[in-house]
Amino acid sequence: MYAAFVLAVPMFALLIEYIGYKTGDKRYDKLAHEFTSLLSVSFSFTATLGAILTFMLMILYPRFTSYLVSIFDKTFWPYGLLFFAEAGFLYSYYYGWGKFSPRIHMLLGVGLNIVGTAIMFIANAWLSFMTSPSGIDEAGNLVSTWDAVNNYIWMPINIHRVMANVCFGGAIAAAYAGFKFLGAKTKEEKAHYDWMGYVGNFIAISALLPLPFAGYWLGSEIYAFRAQMGMVLMGGAFSWLFIIQAVLIGMLFLGANYYLWLGMERIEGAEKYKKFVKYLLATITVCFVVWATPHSLVATVEEARKMGGAHHPVLGILGVMSAKNTAVNIMILTTYISFLLYRRGNKVATVSWAPLGHTAQFLIFAVTIIFVIIIGIVGYFVEASVRIGLSVPQVISVLSAMISVTIIDIFLFRNARIVGQIRWGEIPARAQYMLFFLAVTFTWLMGLMGYVRSGLRLHWHVYEVMKDTSVDAFTPTLGFAATVVSSIVIIFFIFIMFNFWLTGLLHKKDWEPKT
Amino acid sequence: MKNVIKIFVLTILTTLFYWYVAQMVPQKETHPPESAEVREDMSTAEMVVVGEKISTGKGTCFLCHTMGSEGSRAPDLAGIGQRATTRIEGYSDIDYLAESLFEPAAYVVNGYNPIMTPAHKAPISLTQPEVLAVVAYLQSLGGSPTVTMKTKLKYSADASVTPAPTAVASSDGATVSYDNLSGEELFNKYACMACHSLTDPIQLLGPSLYDVGNRLSRAEIYEAIIDPDAVVNEGFVKGVMSATLQGAGFDKDITPQQLRTMVEFLSEKKGS
Numbered sequence: 001m002y003a004a005f006v007l008a009v010p011m012f013a014l015l016i017e018y019i020g021y022k023t024g025d026k027r028y029d030k031l032a033h034e035f036t037s038l039l040s041v042s043f044s045f046t047a048t049l050g051a052i053l054t055f056m057l058m059i060l061y062p063r064f065t066s067y068l069v070s071i072f073d074k075t076f077w078p079y080g081l082l083f084f085a086e087a088g089f090l091y092s093y094y095y096g097w098g099k100f101s102p103r104i105h106m107l108l109g110v111g112l113n114i115v116g117t118a119i120m121f122i123a124n125a126w127l128s129f130m131t132s133p134s135g136i137d138e139a140g141n142l143v144s145t146w147d148a149v150n151n152y153i154w155m156p157i158n159i160h161r162v163m164a165n166v167c168f169g170g171a172i173a174a175a176y177a178g179f180k181f182l183g184a185k186t187k188e189e190k191a192h193y194d195w196m197g198y199v200g201n202f203i204a205i206s207a208l209l210p211l212p213f214a215g216y217w218l219g220s221e222i223y224a225f226r227a228q229m230g231m232v233l234m235g236g237a238f239s240w241l242f243i244i245q246a247v248l249i250g251m252l253f254l255g256a257n258y259y260l261w262l263g264m265e266r267i268e269g270a271e272k273y274k275k276f277v278k279y280l281l282a283t284i285t286v287c288f289v290v291w292a293t294p295h296s297l298v299a300t301v302e303e304a305r306k307m308g309g310a311h312h313p314v315l316g317i318l319g320v321m322s323a324k325n326t327a328v329n330i331m332i333l334t335t336y337i338s339f340l341l342y343r344r345g346n347k348v349a350t351v352s353w354a355p356l357g358h359t360a361q362f363l364i365f366a367v368t369i370i371f372v373i374i375i376g377i378v379g380y381f382v383e384a385s386v387r388i389g390l391s392v393p394q395v396i397s398v399l400s401a402m403i404s405v406t407i408i409d410i411f412l413f414r415n416a417r418i419v420g421q422i423r424w425g426e427i428p429a430r431a432q433y434m435l436f437f438l439a440v441t442f443t444w445l446m447g448l449m450g451y452v453r454s455g456l457r458l459h460w461h462v463y464e465v466m467k468d469t470s471v472d473a474f475t476p477t478l479g480f481a482a483t484v485v486s487s488i489v490i491i492f493f494i495f496i497m498f499n500f501w502l503t504g505l506l507h508k509k510d511w512e513p514k515t
Numbered sequence: 516m517k518n519v520i521k522i523f524v525l526t527i528l529t530t531l532f533y534w535y536v537a538q539m540v541p542q543k544e545t546h547p548p549e550s551a552e553v554r555e556d557m558s559t560a561e562m563v564v565v566g567e568k569i570s571t572g573k574g575t576c577f578l579c580h581t582m583g584s585e586g587s588r589a590p591d592l593a594g595i596g597q598r599a600t601t602r603i604e605g606y607s608d609i610d611y612l613a614e615s616l617f618e619p620a621a622y623v624v625n626g627y628n629p630i631m632t633p634a635h636k637a638p639i640s641l642t643q644p645e646v647l648a649v650v651a652y653l654q655s656l657g658g659s660p661t662v663t664m665k666t667k668l669k670y671s672a673d674a675s676v677t678p679a680p681t682a683v684a685s686s687d688g689a690t691v692s693y694d695n696l697s698g699e700e701l702f703n704k705y706a707c708m709a710c711h712s713l714t715d716p717i718q719l720l721g722p723s724l725y726d727v728g729n730r731l732s733r734a735e736i737y738e739a740i741i742d743p744d745a746v747v748n749e750g751f752v753k754g755v756m757s758a759t760l761q762g763a764g765f766d767k768d769i770t771p772q773q774l775r776t777m778v779e780f781l782s783e784k785k786g787s
Contacts, residue, residue, distance in 0.1 A: 182518040227630030228638065231578045231588060240540040247536050294540075383626045436522055440529040459547035464637035467547070475545035482537030486530045493526045497519065 001168070001443060001492050002046040004161070007116045008169025009039050010093070012203045014109035021102045031196055035173050036094050037506060041499045043090055047083075064461045071136065072126055074145045079122045086115045120165075121158050125149040128157045130462050131453070132225040140465040152225040156218035163214050167207035168442050172496065174200030175439035178432035179500050181425075190425035197435050198263060204438065205256045205339070209332055209402070212249075213395050222456070229456060229463070238452050241478055243294050246324075248445045250288035253331050255438045257284060260342045262431040268420020270345030283334045290327035322379025325391045329372045329398045333365065336402050340409065347416040357412040361405050368401040443492055447485035455481070548573035553644040559651055559660045560766055566652025569645050574634065576649075582656075582745070583734045589631065590624045593734035594778075596658025596741075597771045608771070609662050610669075612650045616641070617670040635670070643668075657737045657778075658771035698780020701773055705765055710756070713784065721756060722748050726786030736778045 013035045020028025058065050069076075089112035096105060128151050133140075135147030142148065177197035184190040223230035232238060261277050264270040349357065372394050379387045455475050457463050476484075551568045554561075570576040579589035599608035603622060606614070614621050619631035634641045634649070641649065647662055654660040702708060710721035717723055731739065738745050743756035760766060 179518070179522065182522075223630075226632065226638070227588075227628070228575065228578060228632060243540055244533070244537050248533060433521070433525055436525055437529055440526050441533075444530060444533045458545055460638065473547055477542035477544050478540055479538045479542050480544075482534045486534040489530050490526065493523075497522070 001446060001488075002042055002049055002495075003120070004165040004168050004446070005172050006039060006042050006046045007120055008165035008167075009035055009042075009173065010090070010109060010112045010116060011166055012170060012173075014106065014113060016199070017102075017106060017109065021106065027192075027195070030192075031199060033097050034196065035200075036097070037503050038173065038176060038499065039090060040094055041502050043087070045495060045499070061461070064466060067140070067462065067466055068126060068129075071129065071142050071148050072145070075122050075125060075149065079119065082115050082119045082122070086112065086119060089115055117162065120161060121154075122149075124157045124161060125151070125154055127453075128152075128154040131229075131457055132222070133462050133465050136465065140462070153218060153221045156214070156221045160211070160214040160218050163207050163211050164446065167204050167211060168446055170200045170203030170205075170207060171435075171439040171442040172200075174198075174204060174435045175496075176200070176500050176503075178435035179497075180504070181432045182429060184425075187425055192424075194266075194425045194427050197432065201256065201259055201435060201438065204442070205335065208252065208256070209336065210399070212328060212332070213399065216391060216395060226463070232458065233452065233456055238455065240294065241448065241452050243292060244448060244478065244482070245445065246288075246292040248441055248448070249328075250284075250292060250331075251441050252438060252445070253284055253335055254288065255434055255441065257281070257335055257338045259431055259434045259438070260338045262428055262434070264342055264345055265428070266423045266426045267342070267345035268423070269347075270342070270420075273341040273345065276341060280334055280338055284331055287327040287331040287334070291324050291331070293323075320380070322376045322387060322390070325379075325394055326372055326376030329394050330369060332398055333369060333372075333401065336405075337365070340405070343409070344413060344416075346418055346420040346422060347413050348419055349412045350415060350417050351412060354412060357408050361408055361412075364401050364405055364408075368397050371397050440489065440493065443489050444485060447488050448481070451481045451485060548575070551645070551648070553642070553648055555644070555664055557648075557664055559663055562648045562651035562662065562664065563655045563660050563766075566648035566650070566655075569641065569649050570652055573645070574639055574641060574649060579630065583732070583738050586627075589627060591734060592653065592656055594657035594737045596654040596656045596660070597737075597775055598657065599653070600658060600771050608654055608658060609650060609666065612653050613646070613668045613670060616646050616649065617668075643670075646670075655741055655766070657741060657774060659769050659774075660766075696773070696776070698776050701777050702780065705760075705769075710759070716786070721751065724781060724784055726784060728782045728784045729786055731782075733778055733782050736781050737774070740774065740777065 013032045016028050016035065017032035020026065020032060089108055093105070093108045093112050096108060099105075100108070125148070129148055132152035133148070134151040135142065135144040135149070137143055174197045177193045177200055181190055181193035181197060184193055219230065219233070222233060234242065257280060261280075264273065351357070375390050375394050379390050382390070458475050459468050459473055460466065461468050549572060551565045551572065553565055557565065576592070580586055580592045581589075583591065583593045585591055595612075596608065599611045602611045611622075615631075616634040619633060620629040623629045632639065634646060635643075644664065646668070647664060647666060650662045650666075651660040654662060696704065699713075702713065707724075710719055712719055712723045712725060714725065715723065716725045727736065735746075743760070744753050747753045
């Protein structure tokens with residue numbers, strides 16, 4: 001979690017710094033600097049926790065560790081050197097703020113991001129190899145280091161993690177802003193941290209929207225590697241995990257939308273869009289219910305026997321992939337619409353083709369939603385092999401809709417008439433608590449998905465190559481895993497609050513003896 | 516400080532909520548599969564029992580396959596013992612089942628993807644004797660198990676294919692066939708009427724089969740005969756029917772053709 005945060009913050013700090021540089025708006029530069037201030041303590045925590053993990057692996061799993069070393073020894077040298085480079089870039093980027101020309105400083109930021117991403121890619125090679133090993137012979141001996149690195153799920157994991165890290169980093173940074181907002185004494189401070197929270201949340205949600213698509217890719221690569229593993233993931237031991245995931249993601253969507261709707265209250269002119277909120281809420285709720293509907297009933301063995309199986313005696317199978325995919329795609333579109341309404345709250349388009357632009361956007365949404373629903377219905381009447389492939393056109397249509405509507409929106413609201421101000425700082429305190437709720441939810445979700453990515457191998461350290469032969473080898477229940485994840489989340493938040501406090505010391509006045 | 520406490524409480528409550536959701540779903544602890552004891556001197560009936568254990572454990576067959584309902588990922592195994600006899604022309608049921616386990620991509624049932632990995636390779640890694648036991652179990656699902664521990668599969672190290680005969684051998688070695696009997700005659704031959712009524716909705720030692728065709732699909736009837744303990748109706752004792760059938764030598768004598776006839780016969784019992 002710390003590593004994800006440390007890798008993500010430089011990405012959006014650099015982007016915000018670049019926006020400040022291009023627009024000349026000093027607020028962006030200050031914001032980027034403040035985001036970066038969270039890094040230095042977190043980096044030390046990351047390195048310490050990484051060292052503890054390495055020692056634990058060597059002590060508890062020596063045979064497994066030495067096998068991984070035999071496969072990946074060539075990657076350890078660049079990994080170690082890159083870590084040094086990251087420390088150099090990170091501290092020079094943070095402590096060099098305002099000390100170099102903006103271009104040189106941003107170059108340091110680019111270096112920091114390249115090095116950080118490279119470190120993550122190398123570490124991803126090790127863990128993805130454990131799930132989908134390649135580059136080895138039947139006895140498990142190394143044939144090609146590059147093939148071992150470039151295994152089936154390496155690149156999907158890389159992409160998924162980059163996006164998820166940005167999402168998580170944005171959420172934690174937004175929580176930091178919420179924390180500071182709640183303790184702010186002046187209007188200026190409140191305005192600043194309100195804006196910072198909005199930006200952090202915007203980053204998190206922007207990365208969240210395409211994240212399910214990266215998840216599809218990762219899932220399909222797991223199926224492509226070994227279909228049985230895909231079955232374990234989606235239909236076997238872990239199938240109920242995805243109901244928990246649906247609850248978490250449903251909460252994220254509800255929370256993110258709620259924050260946007262609360263935010264609209266501080267935008268003069270956004271009142272006209274308030275009437276849509278109830279419809280958006282109803283749509284998200286219905287989609288959430290569909291998505292969180294399990295495939296079969298929760299039943300004891302006796303109950304299942306009486307029903308003649310795990311499925312409902314009359315309704316049969318309940319939640320099915322076609323309906324779930326349709327629901328999640330519509331939920332993504334609905335959240336995007338919420339954001340669109342927020343964005344145009346205090347603006348009126350003045351371009352001559354404005355009516356045409358609005359109509360085009362409306363038609364794109366309408367056609368996409370109808371298409372997604374039709375594909376969902378078709379999924380009920382085709383064979384499983386065809387049904388699996390139907391998620392692709394759904395995903396492509398939703399992505400295309402979001403991209404095309406965004407492009408239209410940018411041109412539509414260029415030189416728009418501003419009909420009101422955004423009253424930064426005038427947002428209810430519950431919006432700040434919502435930012436914390438989102439950060440906790442993201443963290444819990446991250447822990448849960450970490451469990452399934454690792455647990456997916458069941459009793460294998462390296463799938464099909466090295467079994468976990470320890471006497472207490474087992475894959476825990478979801479309840480047990482949830483207890484572990486919950487404990488980690490609470491420990492993480494205690495640590496991160498400590499980090500926030502440490503970071504806050506920077507802005508405190510120096511201690512002086514009482515006179 | 517007040518804000519810190521509020522945030523801390525919010526963090527705890529949010530975490531507890533998700534923890535609670537995770538406790539509400541079915542809990543399953545997965546252990547590494549235990550190896551079933553496969554002895555060289557096992558009878559075919561014992562192989563069926565061991566084969567079932569392997570199929571539900573180490574073999575992980577039911578991760579994808581179903582029993583008695585249409586499988587969305589892999590075909591339904593109910594009645595496979597019978598279907599295997601006619602699936603590929605020129606193949607005996609043992610040939611077909613062995614090929615399905617060793618070379619699953621060689622013949623893929625229409626409507627399904629070739630997702631199965633060879634059962635003798637990782638991650639399943641069944642040994643040759645384990646494969647034979649699984650074949651026996653699969654034969655028992657709608658057919659008569661005829662494979663023995665001495666049966667040579669073409670995938671064996673000493674590759675000569677000598678599948679066991681599919682006809683039923685009587686105790687004196689002569690081959691006896693009852694395949695031409697009607698469903699009702701078979702019902703009487705195996706003394707099913709001692710426990711089940713065919714003509715009235717009355718309960719004897721077992722449930723009435725008067726309207727069984729309305730209540731169960733063909734696959735479920737197969738399962739009820741071959742694996743009577745899989746689903747036991749409320750009010751009836753588990754193990755009675757399987758013990759009775761075993762005592763009567765049903766498992767040894769029934770042929771795929773006879774079973775097919777019986778299932779057809781029972782599925783037509785609609786209660787009128």
